[in-house]
Amino acid sequence: MVNGNSIGIDIEEEYSAGQNPPNSREDIYSAMIIYGLLSYSNGEVRVPNKELMIEFQKALKDDDFGYVAELVRNSGEVLNATLNKRGDTVASYLHNIHNSELPILKYNDENSLSCVVTLAYLSARNKYKVEREEKSGKGFVDFIFYPRRKNLPGIIIELKADKTPEEAIAQIKQKEYSEKLKKENVSAILAVGISYDTAAKEHQCIIEELCD
DSSP states (O other), X not given: OTXXXXXXOOOSSOOOTTSSOOOSHHHHHHHHHHTTSSEEETXXXXXXXXXXXXXXXXXXXXXXXXXXXXXXXXXHXXXXXXXXXXXXXXXXXXXXXHTSSOGGGOOOSHHHHHHHHHHHTGGGGGTEEEXXXXXXXXXXXXXXXXXXXXXXXXXXEEEEESSOHHHHHHHHHHTTTTHHHHHTTOOOEEEEEEEEETTTTEXXXXXXXXXX
């Protein structure tokens, strides 16, 4: 949820202030809804605004969260490496996330790879509006980052399993994924191609600045 995604949940009975402390996942979410920490609509909960999103992200940096806290702190370095076009550094961080003990990060396809990328760029949401699978140009972009500040470049990320990052960059160009950013008057745009070799279990990343 701190990535801007919603979580599906069935809440059969609303939590009431003053009752016993919540002791299940549903009770906890229900209590957070009651106290305004989460919003609930159509069977899904989400963080309702940017201010609360920032506070949740701060909380996740607490050392009590162990590896997750380290992951959140490192996500700032992933963004910096991207902005400085250091693809090898980005690939190294993705490799470390993949080798973590978090079970969700065991993957062998592009959809699962996108989960890793979402976590790797967690802190980017403070500086960017991040959209997944958004229509742009002649297709759908895996990730598109709209800068919240004028001095930042837009970022387009394309993912490939068992292919090359060069193929990912080529697809970004061929399908004109930069069109949405250009319509937002974003002049500087970075194309990020990320690949994962499921046999060698290795990540690769290359980053190019797109030119008109």
